[in-house]
Amino acid sequence: MNRSAEVICVGTELLLGEILNSNAQFLGQELARLGIPHFYQTVVGDNPTRIKRAIATACQRAQLLIFTGGLGPTPDDLTTETLADFFEVPLIEHPEILEDIARKFAQRQRTPSPANAKQALLPKSAEILPNPIGSAPGMIWQPRPELTILTFPGVPQEFHRMWQETAVPYLQAQGWVTAKIYNRVLRFWGVAESTLADQVAPLLALTNPTVAPYASHGEARLRISTRASSREIAEQVIAPIEQQIRQICGLNCFGADEDTLESVVGQLLKQKGQTLAIAESCTGGGLGHRITKVSGSSDYFLGGVISYANPVKESLLSVDPVVLNQAGAVSPVVAEQMALGVRSHLHSTWGVSITGIAGSEGGTAAKPVGLVYIGLADANSVHSFECRISPLGGRDWVRQMSTSFALDFLRRQLLDK
Template identity: 65%
Template sequence: MSAEIICVGTEMLLGNILNSNAQYLAIQLAKLGIPHYYQTVVGDNPERLKHVIEIASQRSEILIFTGGLGPTPDDLTCETIADFFNTPLVERPEIIEDIARKYAQRGRQMTPSNRKQALIPKGAEILPNPTGTAPGIIWQPQPGLTIFTFPGVPSEMQRMWEETAVPYLRNLGWGKETIYSRMLKFWGIPESALAEKVAAYLNLTNPTVAPYASKGEVKLRISAKAATEAAAQELIAPVHKQLQDIAGLDYYGADDDTLASVVGELLRRDKETLSVAESCTGGGLGQMLTETSGSSDYFWGGVISYDNSVKINLLDVNAEDLAKCGAVSATVAEQMALGVRSRLGTSWGLSITGIAGPTGGTETKPVGLVYIGLAKPNGEVESFEYRWGTGRSRSLIRHLSTCSALDQLRRKLLTR
């Protein structure tokens, strides 16, 4: 048996809202051990919705609809489903009573258009909505097919799923197994290179391993199916360890770990502190560090030195070196790191200077050229050059630079 998620709403096709309902339901189905292979987004159009139902009902045994259950004319989900299966709609008085009661609690009177929400296919069960006015349905229009409908409001949908749909599915025998996943994270290695290193693991069946890449980061998702989450974790643990050993320093964490949180734990472990000096990233590095709760234990602050005068006056960058080498250079990056470390009195100093674009590049110093400086507790300093390329956006170059700066510090903390 497999499930299919069908989200109804033209606003999602236009990109006006993010389809968070599909993500939530996918996670919940995995927890119940219910496989699902397809997700569909369709606009508020009866004929297109019928076409989706025709395809989905032939390949999936559970169809989960979200959206299109309100009182307005474009809320067509329930009546379209009924029409597809040649089933009349019937008005359920208990739904009208529930809607009227909720309106009265809010000091308002139910409008005639709300009666539409009380029309459900004949033979369908009501899927109660504890907070909103639009109920859903649980319906088996034909043998081997179960339909759930939910409103599009995420908070309403989630509560209805947890309180009614999950118990219903468990009664059908689902929930005896779970699909648990762990996401391993890597920085400093291309997806293709990592995939080659772990190629033998990509053909496993339980657990399975699949690669992903996004904004410079590479991930390996390990998923296991077992009777309990604990049992699934036992299946995952040895594969996790083997993949981590293969990747070496390119592996930095899993699941909720970030480069900033991992760096923070290493600094806390060694009872050391960090300060930053930023030019092209404009405070992004400091922001990334302070997104971790408790970062004040090790992160003392930073200097956004966009103008050269700030580099000279606050970070003690040599004016002659600035004139000779330019602000985007290894020399200046190193002096920025040394300067902020000295000024703030921290163990480590980390700096970024570069050309984020889309303007400002030259033939010798193109857009995407970035230097990272790292001043160490013993007073030594080194720099790292990155050439992100002219085809990348300003925001992506800044993101790659901040993450790479944290990654260089992480590697030093692990290998010194």
Template identity: 55%
Template sequence: MVAELLCIGTELLLGNITNGNARWLAEQLAALGIAHHRQAVVGDNRERLIAAVREASGRCRVPITTGGLGPTPDDLTTEAIAAAFDTPLVEHPEIWRDIQARLGARGRVCSPSNRKQAFLPQGAQVLPNPTGTAPGMIWTPVPGFTVLTFPGVPSEMRAMWAATAAPWLRQTGVSEGVFASRMLRFWGVSESALAEQMADLLALENPTVAPYAGAGEVKLRITARAATEAAAEVLLEPVEAEIRVRSGAACFGVNDDSLASVVLELLRHRGETLAVAESCTGGGIGAALAAVPGASDVFLGGVIAYANAVKQALLGVPAAMLESHGAVSDPVACAMAEGARRATGATWAIAVTGIAGPGGGSAEKPVGLVHLAIAGPDGCTSEGVRFGASRGRAWIQQLTAGEALHRLRLAAAPPEG
């Protein structure tokens, strides 16, 4: 094994924060072609940290740590690593001067506790922190074992990685080739159905294909290893092409694509615009669209219409329709979509109305029932979808937003041929 990740912080063990650093670092290691087969989380405890580092020294060449580099008493990473190899800490005056200057520039008092960040194990190389006060280190306490330490603040860690650590790792010769990967994204197909459809591809060794499931979305990651990035990309091409042929319209994007970004780009290419009318999602569809940079040239706006009075006043839904069909119905969903389209002048409009729960359902209209309407140049279509109640309100809202965007993507897609 070449590398290991050791993330430090009691807050990680308690679940107070998500360990996004491990995910990001794993992706960076893969991109550099550096193998790693183990990740660990240790709380802010000196003895357990010492034990974890000593254990790693018997397994890997490059342990990478995050967290525990600050000025507070529970920031024990540097001290514990030094103690693991019976090495004294020595002060780096240049680090202390830099800390004083940085804090002074921010109008903050530099307390004595900040000084501990200037101490590193004897022989350690400073890993500069361009955006924070806590530096990391690159230290080889024993031959063939080099420790890299980073703060837990993601922005600081990423800046340090790009500026110093990644170039150092490229030069060490620990790479086992170069990895390249693509994440294909799917909607409207289950993970099990997609895995069955791609069974022979999931058995490939290089490239490898692995499925992942989310809230309504399924992903297939294709990963190839070769001597160069260009060669790895070549290996990905035929596998991606075969997956796209087999999956058809279910594959909506790749890598950082989202249903919202794909829909916006599709409509942008056609010179068309979009509006939304939302009841049960409370603005979730609009938020997904607005999160995409440059959305404003396509997404005109929308209406959050929970109350029937708002549906009537702002979207023009007839009172008689609400009375006879109820707010959760295809006629009302279509009236909402047409109302949004009419009010904004948009080419297309999405409308959703449903019961997200946990209360408010009935035998006829249970929790999880949502009506989704798509209005466009050729009229409006609406359908009721039963998402079920077992996974809760947020799940229903998230699936509703995704399904609505998926249906618009299919409706607005240019005909094949």
């Protein structure tokens, strides 16, 4: 079988560069994971003639066409009707879609507009691909033998759920998924991608599993991949290599796959029955935001203080005004006092603080943008750590890296004790 899939993303906003085409990346990863060959992706605007040309080209090359975008209620959402028109099949109204839309709107105390009616139209013989979140369903359609069309809305959350819950089982049932590629991604903090690649150099030459380094959001990663008929068989191939890597890399490896610094820190705190409070200056709440991304974080996270202005450092964190004045807000001693203060006011096991210069303004020669101090206090001790984050990544980057460093310092302390 030499069948292949092709991706067609519909939307003038994509051509205009208003949004980044993350749906194409998601589909690329998913098709690779499922072992479905996929050789072309096309982006086309909200124009029926051009969408038809894209369909005509794709039909000649592939047997599975996956569309994203153009399923909304507005007149420039044209994917469904253009597909029907191309294959010369009439559109049929599905009352159950209208009911579903009305129900979803009612939950939010709203009523559908007349424009939503078109979302209930699908080509005759197409099946509904249910959307558990939004109003726009997709479809599964075989307009002719040996050609399957799947359509999805452009909204990533809706698309991802529809893909996982309905499309993947359908493709499995249709024999598209023959052998899956299984990946295990090991995640690292505190080591550069190139250093990591040097450390595990002999493993990078393996052919089964393969080991490949890459970097994402300042994190180095190693992807261990194998093609296998089941997860069990894949794990037998992957596990010994993972073990070798973990032995080589030690504490720099903080987790795998869905683990994040915040989830790993959360697990460690939970295991120890300990609690955490935080004090944030330049990150303005970003550390708390990350910690509370973890559902169930209330088991160990008590809260904290966003001490953006200096008087708040004094009033809510008991930072000494003399010290604040002499050493400056961005200093090791203030980081330590912030960590001690929040720990003592919130009665937590740990106090973690961040104070730094996020930019774009506020840097000086002595204290440049990207200079950040992390404070860490427990019942017995208080420490501070200096980070120098590249300002070239901009304000968001400095803030994001600061929260990662803070979580990583806490993680290493938790593993140390």
